[in-house]
Amino acid sequence: MAEGEQKKGLEGIVIADTRLSKVFGDVGKLIYSGYEIRDLANNASFEEVVFLLWYGALPTQTQLTRFRETLISEMTLPAPVLTAMKSYPSNAHPMAVLRTAVSGLGLYDAAAEDNSQDANFRKAMHLTAKIPTIIAAWARIRNGKEPVAPREDLGLAANFLYMLRGHDPEQVEVDAVNVYLVLLADHGMNASTFTSRVVTSTDGDMYSAVTAAIGSLKGPKHGGANEAAMRMFREVSKAGSVEEWFKREVKEHGRRIMGIGHRVYKAPDPRAEILKEHAHALCAQKEKCGLLDVADQLAELASQDAYFIERKLFPNVDYYSAIVLDAIGIETDMMTPLFAMSRIAGWTAHIIEQWADNRLIRPRGNYVGPTDVKWVPLEERVD
Numbered sequence: 001m002a003e004g005e006q007k008k009g010l011e012g013i014v015i016a017d018t019r020l021s022k023v024f025g026d027v028g029k030l031i032y033s034g035y036e037i038r039d040l041a042n043n044a045s046f047e048e049v050v051f052l053l054w055y056g057a058l059p060t061q062t063q064l065t066r067f068r069e070t071l072i073s074e075m076t077l078p079a080p081v082l083t084a085m086k087s088y089p090s091n092a093h094p095m096a097v098l099r100t101a102v103s104g105l106g107l108y109d110a111a112a113e114d115n116s117q118d119a120n121f122r123k124a125m126h127l128t129a130k131i132p133t134i135i136a137a138w139a140r141i142r143n144g145k146e147p148v149a150p151r152e153d154l155g156l157a158a159n160f161l162y163m164l165r166g167h168d169p170e171q172v173e174v175d176a177v178n179v180y181l182v183l184l185a186d187h188g189m190n191a192s193t194f195t196s197r198v199v200t201s202t203d204g205d206m207y208s209a210v211t212a213a214i215g216s217l218k219g220p221k222h223g224g225a226n227e228a229a230m231r232m233f234r235e236v237s238k239a240g241s242v243e244e245w246f247k248r249e250v251k252e253h254g255r256r257i258m259g260i261g262h263r264v265y266k267a268p269d270p271r272a273e274i275l276k277e278h279a280h281a282l283c284a285q286k287e288k289c290g291l292l293d294v295a296d297q298l299a300e301l302a303s304q305d306a307y308f309i310e311r312k313l314f315p316n317v318d319y320y321s322a323i324v325l326d327a328i329g330i331e332t333d334m335m336t337p338l339f340a341m342s343r344i345a346g347w348t349a350h351i352i353e354q355w356a357d358n359r360l361i362r363p364r365g366n367y368v369g370p371t372d373v374k375w376v377p378l379e380e381r382v383d
């Protein structure tokens, strides 16, 4: 490229200082505010992680109790947002619904345009609390069921499953959703986080930034990969032999295995390893796990293949999260919304961080079109 020698896709470009999380791609390590992801996955509730990302330190018991109470009390949706959702087409993709409903939330927040730090923390709380309610409500509305209101006595993960089903979830399922939410809460300058920071950098409001981030997450090269991986596992399973499918679809037709590969990790993604362990533990207890074997076999074939070895391609977070979410009965097209339900913690933390030291993010393109072209009047142009 003429203007600088950057690689395509802003690879390797640092766009901001952040104290939120760091991906050590060469060694497969991830930290949030200094804490190793495995430590957090083993010990933290999602609410603690949200607090950590927003305030830079783990909460004390008193702080956590107050924080959780506020968060849960914010989960109810404004009535007009629910009414609007009931008018959406029932075949709309849940990520499109989430994007639209989150944008709609901004219409009913009197402080939507207030970009002060206090207002941004309040909006971060609204969004983190209301996204699970939107997702659960849509899962019911599209199936002709009434949404279920959140309960004050349940944490965020349990409340989500309760609102989804209308009855108390099993503890093992709550734990699985909690671990999933902890693992995906933040991840360096990923595409949707970058999107949220770009919108913020124009002095744009938090609802606009999060709506844009949801649009960015939806694509299958980013958050949409969990849904795509699940569909691929089903396809492989139907094909009969995993080995033959790999040989034909990947080696001969050059198809990508969804849920494998990463821009930053050139070593195993630690989140994938933790989720693989959870997938195996869950599947030992649940019956609905036929595709774990398929996922394991496919990953094994890739791990022994020279193409994948040379390019350092390993399962990423979306590979085994698809199996975990499927095992607890999350519908396949609801998987990426669950990613958003977690990543809202990181998006809002990054938006607040961007506001603290903001400058317009405005890169340049390398123009490769023609120059000095002479204007041709319409009547002189030939078909």
Ligand SMILES: CC(C)(COP(=O)(O)OP(=O)(O)OC[C@H]1O[C@@H](n2cnc3c(N)ncnc32)[C@H](O)[C@@H]1OP(=O)(O)O)[C@@H](O)C(=O)NCCC(=O)NCCS
Binding pocket: 009, 220, 221, 222, 223, 225, 255, 256, 257, 258, 259, 260, 261, 262, 263, 264, 311, 313, 316, 317, 318
């Ligand atoms: C995540 C992803 C988009 C990263 O993209 P990237 O950093 O731009 O990497 P590239 O697309 O340039 O891929 C680098 C090489 O690995 C190959 N590759 C990357 N992911 C692959 C996959 N899942 N299956 C097969 N080959 C893959 C590419 O074909 C390319 O090969 P080449 O150098 O011979 O052209 C990419 O790995 C991918 O599409 N993975 C599947 C989707 C996915 O799981 N996304 C979720 C990410 S958390």
